[in-house]
Amino acid sequence: MTRKEILISGFGGQGIVTAGRILGHASTLQGLSAAMLVSHGTETRGGYVRSQVVISEEAIDSPIVEKPNIFCAMSQAAYNRFFGISRNGVILYDPDLVKRIGPPSPTYLAIHAGAAARELGIPMSANMVMLGAILRTLGMISDECMKDAIAAISPRFTELNLMAFEAGYRT
Amino acid sequence: MxxxxxxxxxxxxEGAVAAGCNLFAGYPITPATEIAENMSRRLPQTGGFYVQAEDETASLHICIGGALGGLKAMTATSGPGYVLFADPYGWAIGSEIPLVIVNSQRVGPISGIxxxxxxxxxxxxxxPTHGGNFETIVLAPNSVQEAFSMTVEAFYLAERFRTPVTLLADQLVTDxxxxxxxxxxxxxxNEMGLKVVPRSIHPGPIFYPPTDEIDVPPVVLGQNTGGACSDWTPTEEGYDTEDIEDQMKHANRLIGKILSHRDLIDRHESIYMDDDPEIVxxxxxxxxxxxxxxxxxxxxxxxSVGCIRLKSLWPFQDKLFERRAVYLAVELNVDGQLVREVARASRGxxxxxxxxxxxxxxSELIEAVDCLCDGCELKSKKWETVVW
Structure with a gap:
């Protein structure tokens, strides 16, 4: 059973959907099956956003993430809402955005995504830092497919996004 | 690939473009707006036409006009727009005008969410329209890949049966x-099992033969002996009539052409059905x-469980439910629609x-199946559902 469930959630404008698209595109290039469901409030910025990504070597039946192997929390509200279903997975969170974390049962990894992106001078690319950290935890997808996917989805900012992605991968 | x-x-x-669609008329609505956006980019690239209509009723009327001018037309909407098609949908059925209608269903009633x-x-x-005396063809994709292939198939069936075909998707499939x-x-x-039927033109004079035959080319105005294609009952030659005998012939044709060739339409997928499961x-x-x-x-x-997934909804495939079993219909509504047809068609x-x-x-579905295996009734309190 190779099915992996990844949940990325935060608020509008953080690139939650873009991160999911790149992950799905890279999986497809890798020859895997991928599916993503996106849900969000009606606001375009500042509202709640969630990307549910499923990656598998086989065809995917249910596209719903029920027990994420990886949960990436990009806001306190997202963390509060989904940490309960993530107890058996790895929770990646940005400590600048998620200040209160709960019981120590799941594996937590603090990723200073916002700070790392600001340090590189590209604060908008915090999602790419997180993506690097997700890939490091997930495996399954080659570096090359990931880079091709970043170039395909964000052709204008490929170089900058790759820098942010690598910073996340190294953490 | x-x-x-x-x-x-x-x-x-992309399915529409692959099928040779060269007219899209639509009005934006979540979750189908992206189809209009994409069509406005893709059709000019392939020599087709994109029309931004003032509302859904106009969209389908424009599609009818385009189809009568020889174009392969499509529109896309969600429930609140689909209901506005009631008038032109009937015209397309009655005058046998091939076109494709996409409905990405969202929760309702009315604007819902x-x-x-x-x-x-x-x-x-x-x-989808008043008056009765017709059958419809409806396909239902469950994935992104099927959204592509079934759009191609919808155009294929529309041309061969000379009727509007609805692609009944939902928000999760399209978004x-x-x-x-x-x-x-x-x-x-073709390797994917898909075929394209190019638009042909009926030479006249018998546009509406009193038979069940399919593959009858549609009327293209100005290209033949002059079928009127108005919204009135047509004679065999396509002129308006008030003759009851003509009406009967036409109604029988609208129903018969679909029911007597339903092998071309019926589509379903069975999983774990080979060993006669108790629960389906x-x-x-x-x-x-x-x-x-x-x-x-x-x-x-x-x-002991299996499942039947309908890929074509109408005409309803009664024969799939002839086997005695406990059937559980699962739907994204709490009034129960598909379940009523299953109840009508099945003996279980x-x-x-x-x-x-x-x-x-x-987990919720497994719990429900487990409950049925034990012979329990599904309780609305327990399942947050309505038991029909």
Whole structure:
């Protein structure tokens, strides 16, 4: 059973959907099956956003993430809402955005995504830092497919996004 | 083959282009707006026309006009727009005008919630207009890849049966993203089992033969002996009539051409049905994805369960439910629509599990199956559902 469930959630404008698209595109290039469901409030910025990504070597039946192997929390509200279903997975969170974390049962990894992106001078690319950290935890997808996917989805900012992605991968 | 990671909306657009669609008229509505956006980019590239209509009624009238001018036309909407098609939909059925209508269902009634999936138009797609005396053809994809292939098939059936075909999708299918393989030429398209029927023109004079035959080319105004294609009952030659005998002949043709060639339309998928399972889950569209996972897990746990997924909804495939079993219809509504047809067509015990605006979970379905295995009744309190 190779099915992996990844949940990325935060608020509008953080690139939650873009991160999911790149992950799905890279999986497809890798020859895997991928599916993503996106849900969000009606606001375009500042509202709640969630990307549910499923990656598998086989065809995917249910596209719903029920027990994420990886949960990436990009806001306190997202963390509060989904940490309960993530107890058996790895929770990646940005400590600048998620200040209160709960019981120590799941594996937590603090990723200073916002700070790392600001340090590189590209604060908008915090999602790419997180993506690097997700890939490091997930495996399954080659570096090359990931880079091709970043170039395909964000052709204008490929170089900058790759820098942010690598910073996340190294953490 | 091109490999992409795309939405169902993008897949429908590419399916239409692959099928030779050269007119799209539409009015934006979540979750189908992206189809209009994509069409406005793609059709000018392929020599087609994109028309931004002032509302949904106009959209379908424009499609009818284009089809009568020899174009392969499509429109796309959600429930609140689909209901506005009632008038022109009937015209397209009655005058036998081929075109494709996409409905990405969202939760209702009326405007409901834009970003939540629904399955409220199961019966509306059977009776999309007034007056009776007709059958409809409705296909239902459950994935991004099927959104592509079924759009091609919808055009294929529309041309061969000379009738509007509805692609009844839902918000999760059209807004959902997935890996998508796109053929790069007609050979690759054919290798996927898909065919394109080019538009042909009826030479006249018998536009409406009093038979069940299909593959009768449609009227193209100005290109033949002059079928009127008005919204009145036509004579065989396509002129308006008030003769009851003509009316009977025409009504029988509208029904007979579909029912007597239904082998070309009927589509379904059976999983774990070979060993006559005691419990059979029935669904269409995105709930069937979760059911696929649930049935596999329930089987591993030793439960006698299988599932039938309808890929074509209308005409309804009664023969799939001839076997005596306990049927559980799973739908994205809590009033129960598909379940009523299953109850009518089947000889077994029929249950219903409905969710409103979100998919049931795998665990929830397994619990329901487990309960039915024990001979329990599904209780509305326990399941947050209505038992039909």
């Amino acid at each position: 091109r490999k992409l990671f795309e939405t169902g909306n993008a897949a429908i657009t 834009t970003g939540a999936p629904g399955q409220g138009e199961f019966y509306l797609s059977r009776y 959902g993203w997935a890996s998508l393989s796109l053929p790069e030429n007609e050979t690759e398209l 889950l029935v669904s269409y569209g995105s709930p069937s994805r979760v059911i696929g996972s649930a049935v596999k897990r329930a089987r591993e746990a030793g439960m 015990e029929v249950h219903f599990l409905g969710k409103c605006g979100e998919l049931p979970r795998v």
